[in-house]
Amino acid sequence: MQDNTVYVVMGVSGSGKTTVGQLLAERLGLPFHDADDFHSAANIAKMRGGTPLTDEDRKGWLDELAASVREWSKADGAVLACSALKEKYRQQFNQAATHPIQWVFLDGSEVLLSERLRARTGHYMTQQMLASQLNTLEPPMYGLRLQLAQDLTPQDLVNQIVAASSAKQPA
Numbered sequence: 001m002q003d004n005t006v007y008v009v010m011g012v013s014g015s016g017k018t019t020v021g022q023l024l025a026e027r028l029g030l031p032f033h034d035a036d037d038f039h040s041a042a043n044i045a046k047m048r049g050g051t052p053l054t055d056e057d058r059k060g061w062l063d064e065l066a067a068s069v070r071e072w073s074k075a076d077g078a079v080l081a082c083s084a085l086k087e088k089y090r091q092q093f094n095q096a097a098t099h100p101i102q103w104v105f106l107d108g109s110e111v112l113l114s115e116r117l118r119a120r121t122g123h124y125m126t127q128q129m130l131a132s133q134l135n136t137l138e139p140p141m142y143g144l145r146l147q148l149a150q151d152l153t154p155q156d157l158v159n160q161i162v163a164a165s166s167a168k169q170p171a
């Protein structure tokens with residue numbers, strides 16, 4: 001199935017945005033982008049040091065991502081893995097896109113997320129930052145909300161996304 005939708009797979013650190021986003025992009029034949037690759041070195045150093053980013057820290061990052069979302073939605077679509085924690089960040093992307101974004105929210109309990117972050121090594125974002133990520137999160141009231149569970153593999157989640165998205169397409 002080829003479409004030119006921009007899918008944004010969002011959620012807090014450890015929710016599986018990168019893992020699920022990459023698989024979804026492969027499945028749909030769309031390019032994959034990770035919003036983490038757009039952070040400045042200063043932002044990464046700040047998070048590595050255990051200090052949450054502020055709106056001010058995120059501004060340039062969001063501006064650059066919104067410009068990219070616009071280009072991808074004008075072109076062939078894409079899958080973007082991005083925390084997009086606050087409603088105003090998501091609205092910036094919605095306004096930039098030339099047609100509706102398909103939002104996919106990966107929603108997990110603190111216990112499950114914290115276990116995954118503890119098991120993950122070699123990443124600047126540690127389990128200590130989870131509380132601030134969850135405090136900042138404003139869950140979207142639209143799009144697709146996937147409830148994470150221990151036994152749901154990334155492939156299962158991609159299957160759910162594809163099934164829900166195809167159900168919306170006219171026959």
Ligand SMILES: Nc1ncnc2c1ncn2[C@@H]1O[C@H](COP(=O)(O)OP(=O)(O)OP(=O)(O)O)[C@@H](O)[C@H]1O
Nearest residue numbers: 012013014015016017018019116120125152153154
């Ligand atoms: N459905 C799943 N089942 C089991 N483990 C998973 C699942 N999805 C992701 N993981 C694992 O959980 C960890 C976090 O996943 P991932 O790095 O994709 O999350 P993320 O939301 O991109 O995190 P961050 O925003 O911090 O980069 C990884 O070690 C990954 O292998």
Ligand SMILES: O=C(O)[C@H](O)[C@@H](O)[C@H](O)[C@H](O)CO
Nearest residue numbers: 012013014036053058083125
């Ligand atoms: O807005 C933010 O606070 C950041 O984007 C974080 O969410 C992390 O960069 C991401 O989750 C990777 O660990």
